[in-house]
Amino acid sequence: MADSGMLSGWEMVVGLEVHTELLTATKLFCGCANEFGAEPNTNVCPVCLGLPGSLPVLNQAAVDLAVRIGVALHASVGPSLFHRKNYFYPDMPKDYQISQYDEPICSNGWLEPPGHPRVGIVRAHLEEDTGKTSHMGGDGRIHGAERSLVDYNRAGVPLVEIVSAPDIWSSGQARAYVSELRAILIAIGASDGRMEEGSLRVDANVSVMRKGATSLGTRCEIKNLNSLRSLGRAIDYEARRQVDLLNSGGVVEQETRHWNESTGRTASMRSKEEAFDYRYFPDPDLVPLDPGEDWVDRVRLNMAPLPADRRAALEAAVGEDASSAIAGQIATVVELGLDGLVTAAISEGVKARLAVARAANEAAAAADAARSLDAGRFVQLLKMEDSAQLSASQTKAVLAELLAGAEGSPEEVAARLGLGSMDSAVLDAALDAVIQAHPEEWERFRGGDNKVIGFLVGQVMRSTQGKADGKAVRAGLASRI
Amino acid sequence: MIGPVPDAISRDDVIHVARLARLSLTDQEVDRFTRHLGDILTHASDVASLDLAGVTPTAHPLPLVNVLRPDVVVPSLDRQEVLAAAPAVEDERFMVPRILGEQA
Numbered sequence: 351m352a353d354s355g356m357l358s359g360w361e362m363v364v365g366l367e368v369h370t371e372l373l374t375a376t377k378l379f380c381g382c383a384n385e386f387g388a389e390p391n392t393n394v395c396p397v398c399l400g401l402p403g404s405l406p407v408l409n410q411a412a413v414d415l416a417v418r419i420g421v422a423l424h425a426s427v428g429p430s431l432f433h434r435k436n437y438f439y440p441d442m443p444k445d446y447q448i449s450q451y452d453e454p455i456c457s458n459g460w461l462e463p464p465g466h467p468r469v470g471i472v473r474a475h476l477e478e479d480t481g482k483t484s485h486m487g488g489d490g491r492i493h494g495a496e497r498s499l500v501d502y503n504r505a506g507v508p509l510v511e512i513v514s515a516p517d518i519w520s521s522g523q524a525r526a527y528v529s530e531l532r533a534i535l536i537a538i539g540a541s542d543g544r545m546e547e548g549s550l551r552v553d554a555n556v557s558v559m560r561k562g563a564t565s566l567g568t569r570c571e572i573k574n575l576n577s578l579r580s581l582g583r584a585i586d587y588e589a590r591r592q593v594d595l596l597n598s599g600g601v602v603e604q605e606t607r608h609w610n611e612s613t614g615r616t617a618s619m620r621s622k623e624e625a626f627d628y629r630y631f632p633d634p635d636l637v638p639l640d641p642g643e644d645w646v647d648r649v650r651l652n653m654a655p656l657p658a659d660r661r662a663a664l665e666a667a668v669g670e671d672a673s674s675a676i677a678g679q680i681a682t683v684v685e686l687g688l689d690g691l692v693t694a695a696i697s698e699g700v701k702a703r704l705a706v707a708r709a710a711n712e713a714a715a716a717a718d719a720a721r722s723l724d725a726g727r728f729v730q731l732l733k734m735e736d737s738a739q740l741s742a743s744q745t746k747a748v749l750a751e752l753l754a755g756a757e758g759s760p761e762e763v764a765a766r767l768g769l770g771s772m773d774s775a776v777l778d779a780a781l782d783a784v785i786q787a788h789p790e791e792w793e794r795f796r797g798g799d800n801k802v803i804g805f806l807v808g809q810v811m812r813s814t815q816g817k818a819d820g821k822a823v824r825a826g827l828a829s830r831i
Numbered sequence: 832m833i834g835p836v837p838d839a840i841s842r843d844d845v846i847h848v849a850r851l852a853r854l855s856l857t858d859q860e861v862d863r864f865t866r867h868l869g870d871i872l873t874h875a876s877d878v879a880s881l882d883l884a885g886v887t888p889t890a891h892p893l894p895l896v897n898v899l900r901p902d903v904v905v906p907s908l909d910r911q912e913v914l915a916a917a918p919a920v921e922d923e924r925f926m927v928p929r930i931l932g933e934q935a
Contacts, residue, residue, distance in 0.1 A: 374902050375903065375904055376904050380905075381903060381904055381905030382904070383904045389910075389923065390922070390923045390924050391923055391924060394907055394910075394913055395905075399913065407898060407900040408899050409902050410899040410901055411901075436851070497921075497926055497927065497929055498927050498928075498929065499924035502925070627847075632890055634891070637893060637898050638891060640896045641897075
């Protein structure tokens with residue numbers, strides 16, 4: 351694989367654990383709101399604060415989303431149990447986290463990142479999120495902190511942890527896996543996919559082995575990967591660190607390491623004697639969960655189309671000739687959820703390349719607004735560009751207005767902005783004036799020096815305040831030679 | 832019946848488990864709990880003498896599955912009431928001593 355070639359003689363083996371917060375209204379075991387950014391400690395109750403005598407009751411919507419995730423990842427969805435994972439850390443007031451242990455709700459699935467080998471999914475299980483701790487004093491990081499402040503709004507928020515097989519051999523494949531998984535989770539309504547807000551979190555288990563070896567090396571678990579970029583950099587750094595260590599006669603210790611984005615390094619998080627012993631046991635307050643075939647079938651029937659299917663549909667609409675050339679843009683359009691707009695435009699006769707480009711580039715800048723943009727207005731606007739009524743830059747300006755919430759049809763918006771094809775008499779006058787004002791450049795252009803055309807076009811654009819169409823200006827200049 | 836198993840659990844096991852549970856035990860208590868826990872394990876080991884091939888492990892004493900609630904928000908507790916129970920509060924949050932202080 352190209353991007354692990356730098357490990358000469360070695361290869362990396364990576365497994366990923368992805369935690370996704372579920373888009374439910376309430377927490378996993380209580381009716382407190384599941385909401386990001388609320389005032390600290392306002393979404394808490396006796397259950398999620400672990401007060402004596404409180405009892406957890408499982409959220410049906412969280413189970414439904416976990417089943418959706420299982421179906422989308424081609425996993426088997428079966429009977430499962432909830433266990434207590436015991437540990438002392440102030441992020442969980444109960445001193446245990448309710449999770450699933452040896453019987454997870456989903457097991458044995460797979461995901462195929464576009465352009466990379468298929469990755470096995472070992473399991474996906476339900477568990478509750480922990481509270482949010484902020485380390486104060488010291489340098490603001492865990493080590494050297496004088497005290498910690500805890501907000502339990504997040505404690506008990508439903509999570510699904512998706513564990514991949516160690517089937518990933520490059521940082522590129524790891525990024526593609528997370529990116530595709532994220533797109534799937536968004537498409538099925540399980541997650542908002544926001545890595546920067548922590549609603550999607552990734553831990554990477556990284557080990558290295560000699561090329562051709564059959565047994566895996568000792569792995570390190572890398573935490574604090576808040577973006578696809580961090581994920582890629584951290585994996586490459588960690589594999590390199592382990593290879594250097596082994597090449598110099600050292601031994602890789604199995605440990606948890608923290609990625610530091612600013613130094614570009616991983617560092618050991620806990621000492622060896624803190625080896626964890628979670629003493630899992632079945633939670634006596636919760637009965638077994640068994641969605642059963644009917645539930646799984648119902649989810650399967652009502653499942654939104656997956657990104658891979660939507661890419662295929664958009665490729666088919668674009669047509670074979672163009673689809674390979676703009677595969678990247680097609681993927682972006684699907685990832686942003688703008689394929690509905692583009693398909694509508696293509697079916698109305700707008701050129702496929704144009705529709706895909708405007709969605710993947712210009713609409714992407716305001717994807718949330720673009721998703722709720724009326725398809726009819728998008729189509730109307732692109733037809734104006736297609737028929738040269740608006741230039742490319744004018745179309746982009748009108749689109750930006752529409753996405754910013756401008757009222758009215760694209761024609762009305764264009765008129766308000768003073769855009770639209772110029773009256774030819776006005777353009778002719780502008781061309782003549784520029785030629786007269788710059789006789790030297792004009793002579794060079796007539797003499798065949800094409801380099802000055804940019805200057806001349808620029809002068810016309812300036813005198814018309816950008817209202818002229820670049821193509822028409824070039825044509826007009828050429829016709830005057 | 833299987834007789835008592837003297838080394839069903841060792842003193843070191845008890846010290847380890849006590850540490851995980853953040854319990855501080857005297858030497859006498861370690862002796863006592865090693866004996867008590869050993870008795871419990873010996874008692875439970877009677878099950879091992881039975882032929883349980885084909886018996887599904889009991890996950891829960893109640894014959895129930897899928898006890899679920901609808902995804903409907905109910906009011907949370909009043910924050911002042913919640914924080915009044917905290918030993919220390921800063922900035923509307925629970926204040927706790929430094930974490931992993933033993934290695935800082």
